[in-house]
Amino acid sequence: MNDSGLRLRPWASLMLFLSAYSPLMIIFIIKDCAVNFPWFPRTPFVSGALLFLAIASIVMTIRIVRKIVSDLPVVITKATYKSGDMFSYTIPYMISFMNIDLGDWRTIVSFLLLMTILFIIAYRTQTVFINPILALAGYMLVDCSFKRGTKESQGLVITNTPIRIGNYYKLEQLSYYLYIAAQNGLNKREDHNED
Numbered sequence: 159m160n161d162s163g164l165r166l167r168p169w170a171s172l173m174l175f176l177s178a179y180s181p182l183m184i185i186f187i188i189k190d191c192a193v194n195f196p197w198f199p200r201t202p203f204v205s206g207a208l209l210f211l212a213i214a215s216i217v218m219t220i221r222i223v224r225k226i227v228s229d230l231p232v233v234i235t236k237a238t239y240k241s242g243d244m245f246s247y248t249i250p251y252m253i254s255f256m257n258i259d260l261g262d263w264r265t266i267v268s269f270l271l272l273m274t275i276l277f278i279i280a281y282r283t284q285t286v287f288i289n290p291i292l293a294l295a296g297y298m299l300v301d302c303s304f305k306r307g308t309k310e311s312q313g314l315v316i317t318n319t320p321i322r323i324g325n326y327y328k329l330e331q332l333s334y335y336l337y338i339a340a341q342n343g344l345n346k347r348e349d350h351n352e353d
Contacts, residue, residue, distance in 0.1 A: 168281065170218075170222050171277075171280070171281045171286045172277065172281075173214075173215050173218040173219055173222060174215075174219050174222065174286035174287060174289055175276075175277045175280050175281070175286050176211055176212075176215035177212075177215035177216045177218070177219035177289060177291040178286070178289045178290055178291060179273070180211070180212035180213075180215055180216050180291060181212075181290070183208040183209070183211060183212040184208075184209075184212055186205075186208055186258060186260060187199060187205045187208055187209055189258060190204070190205050190260045199260075200260070200261060201260040201261045204260040204261070204266065205260065208260075216291055219289065219291055219292065220295060223287075223292065223295075223297070223338070226330050226338055227330065228328040228329050228330035228338065228339065229328065229330065230306065230328060230329045230330065230331065230337075231306065231326060231327075231328050232304035232305060232306045232311075232326065232327060232328075232329055233304060233305050233306075233324065233325070233326050233327075234302055234303070234304050234321055234322065234323050234324065234325055234326075234327060235303045235304055235305055235310065235323065235324075236302060236303035236312075236323065237300050237301070237302050237303075237321045237322070237323055238300065238301040238302075239298065239299075239300055239301075240299045240300060240301045240314060283333075284332060284333030284336055285336075287316050287332055287336060287338065288314075288316075292316065295318070296318045297316050297317065297318045298316070298317055298318070298320075299314055299315075299316055300314070300315045300316075300317060300321050301313075301314055301315075302314070302315045302321060302337075304327075304329075312335075313331075313334075313335040313336060313337050314335060314336050314337070315327075315329060315337045315338065315339055316332075316336070316337070316338045316339070317338070317339035318339075319339065321339065327339050
């Protein structure tokens with residue numbers, strides 16, 4: 159797989175990134191609700207846009223991950239559960255404890271600047287798949303060593319099924335050290351005899 163093939167299209171990365179912060183968007187909408195009218199936000203345009211982004215990004219994230227087709231058969235030689243790393247996304251959630259006014263343009267611009275910087279970092283490092291929404295959807299992050307023929311590699315694998323040492327899996331490489339187990343059709347040693 160060449161270098162350019164390792165990087166997701168920008169719109170797909172953006173959807174994955176936005177979905178990671180969709181609960182934060184919902185928190186902002188709740189905090190924007192007026193005291194006298196608890197189900198009506200004070201800034202309906204901004205709250206409506208946040209609600210649309212939250213729902214659309216979650217739906218697109220699940221679709222993007224389910225459409226990935228893996229073609230790299232490997233046998234797992236070592237696996238360590240690393241899903242705790244998905245909590246790194248919780249740092250910007252601390253903003254929700256501050257008094258945020260969605261009607262103040264300076265607040266919106268400052269928040270957009272912060273999120274733009276975070277997105278650029280996530281896109282360049284290809285960490286958009288380390289995503290709490292995927293964790294809620296049942297995906298795990300596992301640090302694996304695996305063999306393909308005689309070649310041994312190591313990387314983080316995102317999977318929605320438990321990874322067992324000695325079993326065969328099909329992976330798709332997302333970046334240099336990040337893979338996704340999109341299919342688990344080859345999970346028994348006897349199913350794969352080329353190696």
